[in-house]
Amino acid sequence: MFGGSDIKIDVKKPVYELIVEHILTNYNFLHKQVSHHVDVEYSAVLTGLALGDGRIHSAFKRARISDENAGEIAKKLMDTNIVRLLKSRKQFTSWVDDERVSDKLLFTTPFMRFWFAFVAPIFKGIKEGNYDEFNQRYENKIAEFREAVFKELSNELVKISFAEEKVVETGAYWDREVELDIFAKTASKKVIVGTCRYTNSKLKKSEIAKLEELANRAKIKADVFVIVAKRGFSSELKSLKSEDIRLFTLKSFKSLL
Structure with a gap:
């Protein structure tokens, strides 16, 4: 969750305690840092990538962005170095078909993925110091988040x-x-x-x-x-x-x- 950030943590403390201490209570500061790297208009796309399997087509579809604009936006996101392109190993198999397979965009750092999965979509409550919605989201989706790293x-x-x-x-x-x-x-x-x-x-x-x-x-x-x-x-x-x-x-x- 903290990988790729410059946040110094005490790994002996419980993970949730570290999240509250270093991320949630510092929302305003971290939000400004993240905003320097990515335009807020792409937050919905990044949240879709963070909580999905990374496929460009499905993430952009959830964000209601047409296929015509997907390529251009994907390139802009890669240029910021927040995400990287991943192609299916299908290209290395011994057979070829005519089906197009959607590429994936994967976050380059766990911290950015955590931010857009758990913080950015519900920032209002976090900004006001109310973590109820975050707690529910964290409990429901943290196993899925860890599985991708696994x-x-x-x-x-x-x-x-x-x-x-x-x-x-x-x-x-x-x-x-x-x-x-x-x-x-x-x-x-x-x-x-x-x-x-x-x-x-x-x-x-x-x-x-x-x-x-x-x-x-x-x-x-x-x-x-x-x-x-x-x-x-x-x-x-x-x-x-x-x-x-x-x-x-x-x-x-x-x-x-």
Whole structure:
């Protein structure tokens, strides 16, 4: 939530306490800083990107901006360095079709994403020191916010976890029907597909079948399946762990440090 800002925080304090202390009570100051980087007329678009999956078409549609103007506005936002363009790894698959797949815009810093997800849309109450609406929004959507960061870190984890193969391409795959959190290729041409589950329950054996089905629907021939789970796996799923089925939990993220 504070990544990319110059806010100094005490990581031993509860996250919500830090948000109130450094963000909500300093709304006016932070608002001026953010306004230097982005025109307020784009706030609705940025909120759509912050709370959605980042697809340009759907975010602009929610903001009621026509496709004719979407490209120009997307370029302006990228020029401010608040967001960056992400294309589907579909371009690296072995098949091509005529369907256009919407690109995504991802925030370059977690702080800006947090601001437009939780602060900018309900600024009036926050400005007046009333945090009731913020609290409700935070409670309802914080898991979704964290999940997106979890997926990005999972892709970084894949990069360093296949050192013997050397991952040369990684990212998310999506088309009009299928979305894969992880789609990577190694120098030896192996294809890795994976899913990230930010859930409080252990994942079962059926997750492998679901992942295989998604790969088949996307016409991707996968060599390795990866599952990253917040709370780990059932005994049945653990028993399937092999060179072709890799399982990672939160403990695995220590290697990123």
